[in-house]
Amino acid sequence: MNPPTASKLRNEVQLEHICSFWATLAAPEIIGPLAEGLRVNFYATDGEVVGPKMRGRLRPVGGDWVSLRPDGIAVVDVRGTLELEDGALIYTTYGGIADLGPDGYERFLAGNPPARFQLRITPRYYTGHPAYLWANRLQCLGIGEADMQQLRVSYDIYAVH
Template sequence: MTLDSRVKAVADIKTELLFDVVVDLNPRLGIGDGPFGRRIFFGAAGGSFAGPRLRGEVLPGGGDWALFRPDGAMTLDVRLTLQTHDGALIHMTYGGRWIVPAELRADMSDPIKRYQVDPARYYFRTNPLFETGSPQYAWLNDVVSVGTGYLVEGAVAYKVCQVI
């Protein structure tokens, strides 16, 4: 294959920690099997986030309208509201994919074993974007970020990194 002559060498993608977040979850709501898979709502009950430039709480009321595809993969559709320690509100949205290998699915379905599975054994990635009217955090409106997810008891957690 010949490389197109218009392709330029550009810098590799680099990231830096934006924050770690834990989203506490309400009991799941099974919306049911539809034309694209099984839809389940995981409602956000609260939580917290902290990083070098911002910290605060995850407010109740958002959640993940997750779609479990027939092939076993989960597609995320998340909307959350973050409140910083100084009262600013930030709208956080992200999609993503959670791919659990077939040999781990039984353990991930078990209410106790799922927290013992090493997150390195599954693929759980997100692409958070932010919106805020707060002048102090307006820089977030222009940030592209990526996240790595994992399960913790009663919650889901992510390491979120800004693409720099």
Template sequence: MTLDTRVHAVPPITTTPLFDIAVDLEPPLKFGPGPLGRRTLYPASRGTFHGPRLRGEVLPGGGDWALYRADGTMSLDVRLTLRTHDDHLIHMTYGGRWVIPPDVRADLADTATRHHIDPARYYFRTTPLFETGSPKYGWLNDIVCVGSGYLIENGIAYHVAQLT
């Protein structure tokens, strides 16, 4: 096969830390099995985020409308409202995948201890996007991010980085 001459070298994708976010979750609402898999809502009750350029709180009312596929992988569909420390609102959405190997699933079933499981034992990645009307934080409207997730006591956390 010959190389397509239209393909060019481009600078490598790099990342810059944006923030770390911790989200407390309410008990899940299980919709049961549907045509695409098992749908479960994990309501967000509150949380915090901190980074070099912004910080604040996660407001109640968002959540993850997760879909568990037949193979056990969770597809994320998350919507959160962030309020910055200086009172600007930011809409954060992200999809992603949480792939849990079969040998880790039993350990994750124990809600009292699952946050102690090493995140290296599973794959939990997201693709956050933002929307805001704030002139101060309008730069968020034009960036793409990636996140690496892990469990914490009473919820989830992510390290979010901007693709540069």
């Protein structure tokens, strides 16, 4: 039996499209197999944010610190800074997962990762800019894809209300 509030909240949840963004990545920095999986670091080199709530670019100062588990699930840990068209700076951080398939770990070790795979992330935003204080209150959901041949990721970002 579900708690009474669970069904009520389930019917009230709404998603609002905040923005879409893409980022290009430098070649992966493969640290190697560790206890928690294969450590692979990706550093952002460029990116763009376009949407009804945010427009600007991804500054080339962030990265994605990935733990690729032996079962082919990549656990992402991303940090970055958005610079919007009006000069506002917004720090973003998100975790999430990517499913590279059951043989994804071995393929990555062999230098032959899957060409494309889906990403699911949970972004948060932090800023002191008065025009974007609303972003500090959001929990978002991102649906995306990685293109390993182009070293590019792209996402659609939705606020969960």
